[in-house]
Amino acid sequence: METPPDVDELAPPNRTLMGPGPSPVHPRVLRAMSTPLVGHLDPSFLDIMDETQELLRYAFRTENQWTIPVSGTGSASMEAAIGNLVEPGDTMLVPTNGYFGGRMASMAERAGGDVVEVDAPWGEPLDPVDVQDAFDEHQPDVFGFVHAETSTGAKQTNVPELTDVAHSHDALVVADTVTSLGGVELKVDEWGIDVAYSGPQKCLSCPPGASPLTLNDDAMDKVLSREEPARSWYLDLSLLEGYWGEERAYHHTAPITNVYALREALRLVAEEGIEERWARHERVAGALKAGVEAMGLDLNPEDDYWLPSLNAVRVPDGVTDSDVIDFLLDEYDLEIAGGLGDLSGEIFRIGCMGHGAREKNVTFLVSALADALDEQGADVDVNAGPAAVRDAF
Amino acid sequence: METPPDVDELAPPNRTLMGPGPSPVHPRVLRAMSTPLVGHLDPSFLDIMDETQELLRYAFRTENQWTIPVSGTGSASMEAAIGNLVEPGDTMLVPTNGYFGGRMASMAERAGGDVVEVDAPWGEPLDPVDVQDAFDEHQPDVFGFVHAETSTGAKQTNVPELTDVAHSHDALVVADTVTSLGGVELKVDEWGIDVAYSGPQKCLSCPPGASPLTLNDDAMDKVLSREEPARSWYLDLSLLEGYWGEERAYHHTAPITNVYALREALRLVAEEGIEERWARHERVAGALKAGVEAMGLDLNPEDDYWLPSLNAVRVPDGVTDSDVIDFLLDEYDLEIAGGLGDLSGEIFRIGCMGHGAREKNVTFLVSALADALDEQGADVDVNAGPAAVRDAF
Structure with missing residues (x-):
């Protein structure tokens, strides 16, 4: 008779999910x-x-x-x-x-x-x-x-x-x-x-x-x-x-x-009402967009095609996307993701979805991202991002 | 703007699941x-x-x-x-x-x-x-x-x-x-x-x-x-x-x-240990089998092919399977199922699986089934089934 595996009680880390999904569950x-x-x-x-x-x-x-x-x-x-x-x-x-x-x-x-x-x-x-x-x-x-x-x-x-x-x-x-x-x-x-x-x-x-x-x-x-x-x-x-x-x-x-x-x-x-929900995503993700733009970053798509639920932020010069992603996960328990395919290494993918599309999450995200980019030596204005988020709400 | 559907809070009935699955979840x-x-x-x-x-x-x-x-x-x-x-x-x-x-x-x-x-x-x-x-x-x-x-x-x-x-x-x-x-x-x-x-x-x-x-x-x-x-x-x-x-x-x-x-x-x-788990299913389902046989019912497969996890009990003469199944669901919040395909109408399918393979569930099931069959006019010994289960444990 083989000894059964000894696996501990389930205790995953408490992540804030701001990647391309899954999003935070209510x-x-x-x-x-x-x-x-x-x-x-x-x-x-x-x-x-x-x-x-x-x-x-x-x-x-x-x-x-x-x-x-x-x-x-x-x-x-x-x-x-x-x-x-x-x-x-x-x-x-x-x-x-x-x-x-x-x-x-x-x-x-x-x-x-x-x-x-x-x-x-x-x-x-x-x-x-x-x-x-x-x-x-x-x-x-x-x-x-x-x-x-x-x-x-x-x-x-x-x-x-x-x-x-x-x-x-x-x-x-x-x-x-x-x-x-x-x-x-x-x-x-x-x-x-x-x-x-x-x-x-x-x-x-x-x-x-x-x-x-x-x-x-x-x-x-x-x-x-x-x-x-x-x-x-x-x-x-x-x-x-x-x-x-x-x-x-x-x-x-x-x-x-x-x-x-x-x-x-x-x-x-x-x-909530479906129209109100669409409006909330646009409002909250709008603050996120304002925050990352204020710190000197660009979104990848033109404003006409901006997708509030998934914000593709261009990786600034001199920064390796995975270093930032790992830093956020390790230091902030915060998940964002990198690009795929043609945009691999070129963008961060930051979700603002459902229960995650809240002021609290965006305030946290922009502040943490500013810190991570600063830590990685990027030329970003670490104070302007969080300030723009505060102004937006 | 359309009025959103007004759907109540989730409140399903509290079933005892003894059908072919899903079984009761721990x-x-x-x-x-x-x-x-x-x-x-x-x-x-x-x-x-x-x-x-x-x-x-x-x-x-x-x-x-x-x-x-x-x-x-x-x-x-x-x-x-x-x-x-x-x-x-x-x-x-x-x-x-x-x-x-x-x-x-x-x-x-x-x-x-x-x-x-x-x-x-x-x-x-x-x-x-x-x-x-x-x-x-x-x-x-x-x-x-x-x-x-x-x-x-x-x-x-x-x-x-x-x-x-x-x-x-x-x-x-x-x-x-x-x-x-x-x-x-x-x-x-x-x-x-x-x-x-x-x-x-x-x-x-x-x-x-x-x-x-x-x-x-x-x-x-x-x-x-x-x-x-x-x-x-x-x-x-x-x-x-x-x-x-x-x-x-x-x-x-x-x-x-x-x-x-x-x-x-x-x-x-x-x-629990996999061998102990197999033994528990056999022991607990064995009591179920003893109970239904003692009340005068037959299992469909020969004993050599008996499957402890799913007990196929032949529907007694004069009884309509769905009447018994509905009675158990309505009166006892207890789920069992009928037959499929070639055995449609001929058997009850009674699961004894996982967290459901417990003495408590089998005692309840045999007692409730005896009542349901008696209620439907079947020629069963309503006391012998529960007694056999007690003896088995």
């Missing part, structure tokens, strides 16, 4: 997760599912019946969207202006689709003219774009123009709203988005594990009339329809606790 | 879930990942390096196993003796494989002679079997004989251990199982959301030498290897809270 949501479970087919859980769907529709600004949490983290809802919508032989148009367009491409290819691209530099949104050109050239069946690019901190503007182009070519539109849902203005129905997916651990401030997805009837018609089944059984929306729809048939055991948590996180959204 | 595990999060790349989380892997290896009785929680519920770890191991053109041999063999078949087909079957009636294990015949006839590349059939309450015996047949034909063996891991004797390495997947919400008594998977080097060699990528990006083990392996590269945001919970659930396994 105590009410944490508490909801310690609620004893009911079964996934219990009548009371079916009510909880209905309520979660209703709350999700409110957050997405949609009337879509087909609005559910997918049983996995954000990439699961992403693959549920793409893997069901893209059939073998379909062509999907994806953007190249950030990390997640590449992930869309990989998922579309694995679904048996062909991938074509519309280009924009990392840190800039797509230009509707380029999207129009790409449609004219490639006639794609599905068009994906990223509303809030977590890798670059750039927001896609002109969304209704993009969806108009797609619909005039009879294509369906999939939007990555991972870092916008619940934090940045997003109107799924009004903007003509056919499918949107998100993650719970960004502006909803909920632990990852059950991830928002919404599809309108046009999208669901395509899914339900596929010639061959989706390539994932777990993420097959035509089967999930049996569980989340009227039949309530067993498909897989839902992650009950994660649904509890998402429901509570969405209750907080409803209590 | 308070320490529930409490772990309300721990504030760290980031998925935080150095402290990397340690937590290591510890969780070490504890999982202990529970699986394996030395496999490749032992991880998959970011989803049990069907996600199932599809991670099958979807990575089965390549287009491969043939997978699956059993027909329960619900989950059919799910294996669907997943293998979606992965691009061909499916062949080895038959046994629902409620009986596979016969090694039939498996040998199927191998000789079909020469499959992958062989799947279900160690503990949640749909029938039957245990697959003679596992080393099955794996010997497969290995002598150069095939890899995938075991469904969803309802055995942590509750019923399971020895992955000693029994020659190449890949095993499980769920956390059965004998580990952990909320669903991060699901155990283990692969030995032979299986991982096949996965890493695939000619084309797995059809799911989310479940692609060659990519997950970057995160759970030495590189620690970002793939997707892990369900941090679910990993916290699984770690705590596995600490409870280690504290």
